Amino acid sequence: MASDYKADEEILGKAYDAKLMRRLLAYVKPYKGYIIAAILLNIVVAALGPVRPFLTKIAIDDYIAKSNYHGVILITILLFAALLLQSVIQYFLTYYTQLLGQRTILDLRTQLFRHTQKLAVRFYDKTPIGRLVTRVTNDVESLNELFSSGIVMVFSDLFIIVWILIFMFSMDWELSLVSLSVLPLLIYGTFLFRKKVRESYRDVRLHLARLNSYMQEHITGMSIIQIFNKEKEDLSNFSSVNKDHKTANINSIFYYAVFFPGVEFMSSLAIALIIWYGGGEIVQGKMSLGVLFAFIQFTEMFFRPIRDLSEKYNILQTAMASSERIFKLLDDKTMIEEPAAPVSVSSLKGEIEFRNVCFAYNGDDHVLKNISFRIEPGQTCAIVGATGAGKTSIINILTRFYDINKGEILLDGVNIKNMRKEVINQNISIVLQDVFLFSGSIKENIGMNNENISADDIKMSAEAVGAADFITALPGGYDYAVKERGATLSVGQKQLISFARALAHDPRILILDEATSSVDTETEIIIQNAIRKLLAGRTSIVIAHRLSTVQNADNIIVLHKGEIREMGTHQELLAKKGIYFRLYQLQYKEQEIGN
Ligand code: DCP
Ligand code: MG
Numbered sequence: 001m002a003s004d005y006k007a008d009e010e011i012l013g014k015a016y017d018a019k020l021m022r023r024l025l026a027y028v029k030p031y032k033g034y035i036i037a038a039i040l041l042n043i044v045v046a047a048l049g050p051v052r053p054f055l056t057k058i059a060i061d062d063y064i065a066k067s068n069y070h071g072v073i074l075i076t077i078l079l080f081a082a083l084l085l086q087s088v089i090q091y092f093l094t095y096y097t098q099l100l101g102q103r104t105i106l107d108l109r110t111q112l113f114r115h116t117q118k119l120a121v122r123f124y125d126k127t128p129i130g131r132l133v134t135r136v137t138n139d140v141e142s143l144n145e146l147f148s149s150g151i152v153m154v155f156s157d158l159f160i161i162v163w164i165l166i167f168m169f170s171m172d173w174e175l176s177l178v179s180l181s182v183l184p185l186l187i188y189g190t191f192l193f194r195k196k197v198r199e200s201y202r203d204v205r206l207h208l209a210r211l212n213s214y215m216q217e218h219i220t221g222m223s224i225i226q227i228f229n230k231e232k233e234d235l236s237n238f239s240s241v242n243k244d245h246k247t248a249n250i251n252s253i254f255y256y257a258v259f260f261p262g263v264e265f266m267s268s269l270a271i272a273l274i275i276w277y278g279g280g281e282i283v284q285g286k287m288s289l290g291v292l293f294a295f296i297q298f299t300e301m302f303f304r305p306i307r308d309l310s311e312k313y314n315i316l317q318t319a320m321a322s323s324e325r326i327f328k329l330l331d332d333k334t335m336i337e338e339p340a341a342p343v344s345v346s347s348l349k350g351e352i353e354f355r356n357v358c359f360a361y362n363g364d365d366h367v368l369k370n371i372s373f374r375i376e377p378g379q380t381c382a383i384v385g386a387t388g389a390g391k392t393s394i395i396n397i398l399t400r401f402y403d404i405n406k407g408e409i410l411l412d413g414v415n416i417k418n419m420r421k422e423v424i425n426q427n428i429s430i431v432l433q434d435v436f437l438f439s440g441s442i443k444e445n446i447g448m449n450n451e452n453i454s455a456d457d458i459k460m461s462a463e464a465v466g467a468a469d470f471i472t473a474l475p476g477g478y479d480y481a482v483k484e485r486g487a488t489l490s491v492g493q494k495q496l497i498s499f500a501r502a503l504a505h506d507p508r509i510l511i512l513d514e515a516t517s518s519v520d521t522e523t524e525i526i527i528q529n530a531i532r533k534l535l536a537g538r539t540s541i542v543i544a545h546r547l548s549t550v551q552n553a554d555n556i557i558v559l560h561k562g563e564i565r566e567m568g569t570h571q572e573l574l575a576k577k578g579i580y581f582r583l584y585q586l587q588y589k590e591q592e593i594g595n
Helices: 002-009 018-064 069-118 121-126 129-171 173-180 183-220 222-227 231-283 289-330 391-398 421-427 442-447 455-464 468-473 491-505 521-535 547-552 570-576 579-594
Strands: 352-360 366-375 380-385 406-411 428-431 509-513 539-543 555-560 563-568
Touching: 018 069, 018 129, 018 289, 069 129, 069 289, 129 173, 129 183, 129 289, 173 231, 173 289, 183 222, 183 231, 183 289, 222 231, 231 289, 352 391, 366 391, 366 406, 366 555, 366 563, 380 391, 380 547, 391 509, 391 539, 421 428, 428 491, 442 455, 442 491, 455 468, 455 491, 468 491, 491 521, 509 521, 521 539, 521 547, 555 570, 555 579, 563 570, 563 579, 570 579
Parallel strands: 380 539, 380 555, 428 509, 509 539
Antiparallel strands: 352 366, 352 406, 555 563
16 A cells, blocks of 8 residues: 555656646636736736836936936836836736636535545545545645646746846847846756756655655554554654655755755846946946946846746646646546436335345455345344454445445345435445444434434434433533544444434335444443334344344344355254354353343
8 A cells, every 4th residue: 555655646747748737727717717817917017027127227317317307206106106006916916816726726626525425435445545635635735826826927927038038138139148148057057956856856745645644544543552652663653754754855955955046146147247248338338327227127037037937847847746646536437337227216115135146345356255135125134144254245235335246236126236326325224333423413413414304303213212311411412513433422322323313314224234342231222222123114134243133133144254154034043053053152142141
């Protein structure tokens, strides 16, 4: 998994990939108006910069030198107006480009989230959560930078450079050539810088991914780390990961630390050249002082966008790599296919049939082999077997979390592959071994914001399964805020809430993967009663550890290493004196004595 992670983060990509860019631009398409407006404003604002040195030149040569006070005032007002206009336009530019960025990434995040909802459970078996979180947060964020400042600003920098060149050459082409003589050196330096930064950027990215996944895993497992007194080791491991990350960052900072002063140096060099050449010309009376002043300002203005362009290049680079990762996720088609022509079934009677079903999580490694059984509507079927026998897997394939390799699974005689997933989900409720509660109120956790479930239904379900007593005792009762997967509730309480959830949805088919963890006798009785309520009047499959549930089942399936070894009622199986009999003796005898 670690190497897989690395591979994904190592995507460095090209700085500019036309195919990726086209796909990215599709996201800004709805906001085309913003971009066009921003580019137009940029042309204006880019010209307003070089206008200032131009005005300065006029002020010096035409008015100051000729002691024209009114002219000086006029130029001052013009300079001020240019500056004011520039600021106002800049405000709108900043605001609308940011708006553009935020809107696009809102769309993109929504799309990503919707996509993750469609991905099959199989995908999540293989993908670290930390990586998905990185996609939806960091990677999308770096696209924000591209959309909001990148695209538009690249234009603005180019416009500024073009405008300055126009002003410079129209004023004095010889002096322009002198000031641009350092350009080849600058271009070479920028090229070198880009190459180095690109390499170091990959290192940073890689180490950041490592840092993230380490944090993710070790924060999740904090209680285990604490109980085994592993804090010191954990910290030293973290420190080394952290240190690598720092080193990678410092390496990349080094290039910046060299590059920026380098650009500064060259801009000073260009100014020195202007003063040397232009000064000489002035002394010889071939050039005015105003031109010299203007050129010094032009040169300072000229180097800024060039320096920024290399930064924009980084934004582009980061965005390209991020978008490649994002698109890779969006293109992942690990999904359960909806049938092309679904059989129309609205509500089910609840008949379940497995016909020669084989299933593997990976390749041909079958965890279920040739499974066939049938459950009549309203009946309860218990599945028993050792841990790892494949009990939970039977549920996973019945609900189409995974698709089977061979055979058929039928609901009311219809292959589930020909049924819309929505229909399956509406008719089946599952109560899992490990209960999942979301942050929100108890009410929401039971009703799951289903509009067909009223507040009364929620209360009645909770009362029916015996959860009402503890819920009403909680601060806020049904509005009690469940935090972080229900960490503030006990295992038994969570179990009861999940029973209430299943009952409130009143499914035709109920699946129950009983928790193995034992609870106190009183809760045990409540849970047993709750289970009886849940099973009444619907088809159910129960992965049972409780003797009472198993004994009362209409049919018991004994699963052993992925195969059905015995099937029948409690009495029939006991009479067989086979696996069930032995299991019963070993496991259930104790319980019976206990009761
Ligand atoms: N398995 C797998 N990949 C998964 C889940 C399970 O490869 N995502 C494997 C582990 C077991 C086998 O499948 O070898 C059967 O697992 P089950 O979860 O179906 O086993 P049980 O539910 O019977 O076991 P338990 O009683 O412990 O819940
Ligand atoms: Mg299981």
